[in-house]
Amino acid sequence: MQEFESAFGLAFDLILRGDRDLLEIVWLSLRVSISAVLLACLIGLPLGAYLAIARFRGRGTVIVALNALMGLPPVVVGLIVYLHLSRAGPLGFLGLLYTPTAMIIAQTILITPIVAALSRQVLEDLNTEYAEQFRSFALSRAQAMQVLIWDGRYSLLTVALAGFGRAVAEVGAVMIVGGNIDHLTRVMTTAIALETSRGELALALALGLVLMVIALAINAAVQGVRLSAERKAYA
């Protein structure tokens, strides 16, 4: 218990004096996960909107598959990306293994199905309300998808948040493709795993606290934006 208290004290000390290593790790974590969320939204939102509107043979199977992919194990994604980016792999020539870019790729693959599947559900509900008006406007499918994504933007923030939560908290994929290299690919989760295994509980705890504060702050910000949108009936 005493060790726990002293670790807590050290953790607060690291945070309050803005420890350089700590900030570097936090910054890289945010950079990787936010980039992955943006890329996942770029791919997943149009895919979700398309599935919300389009009716085609096999659509149900695609939706079931997409929902199943939400539960992709991070280590499996990490392994697949590793096999592709390793020197002997098809994309080995790019030299991306053990770089933040590889970590962004892995996390994007991990959370794109989450963004696509959840946005499909949100936008399908919205489309139920709008579909007849869209037909009356004689909108093209692309125009209808744009309207759905724009008008569903506040609900989709929560979808993006779910993706960010998954990305920033996962350790398996970034560990495999990033390698947890100090000052290069070390992020909060891999650092916590490493420092805990080395018995350096203070840094691990400090990172854990920062991780939780970031998650809390981002959730609060999104909730604030949503509430403001609901007041205007835009959500």
Add this chain to the structure above:
Amino acid sequence: MRDMTQNCAQTAVPSTAASLAVNGLGYNIDGHRLLQDVSFDIRTQGITVLMGPNGAGKSVLLRLLHGILPPSDGQVHWYGKPLSPEITRQQALVFQKPVLLRRSVAANVDFVLRTRGRQDPGRRDAALARVGLLHLVQHPARRLSGGEQQRLALARALATEPDVLLLDEPTANLDPAAVQLIENIVTEAASGGTKVFFVTHDIGQARRLAEDVVFLHRGRLLEHSAASAFFDAPQSSAARAYLAGEILT
């Protein structure tokens, strides 16, 4: 029936080339026949009222005329051409419950103008002024009252200067003042040359607005005649009963 409706149509108005020709129109869904063998021509401008009791098929017919429901049988021709997205785009439909985008009043009108390649703040403001909503231009659309929402839907429809304006019971659930405002706007649009199709089961409203009446009952067209002829001497027993305030089943 077909002969009768055509005869009635001919007595209704001076005959020019038919702007709308409906032939053998039918609509079925899940084994239920909601509309069958509906045929009539419209050769006039002004306001055509689609009347009938609940479940008569008025709203289905309106959607079939607009091209947002595919007919099970028959055809609809506008100005001699079969329905197409281009024709739908030249029309505007206002629903009983207005479907407004989750945006400001201005953005709702801007959106539809943009889809027609005619974005113009001046045109938007003129459309909003026409329905008395210019002072609410930045207001969230879905925070408007029911009557204001319906007027916004009308402004959005009229901003594109449609050839044909279709309205599906636009004044249901509105108070008399709001109803009068909507009726004035619709009458003004019709006077400006827009062909109007107005669905209602309110006999008083039909008397105020209609130049000709299409009367439906149980998915069938029973009469199409000039308003004066319809209200003074309805041909079908169902229309007589309806106008007498009897409940049709």
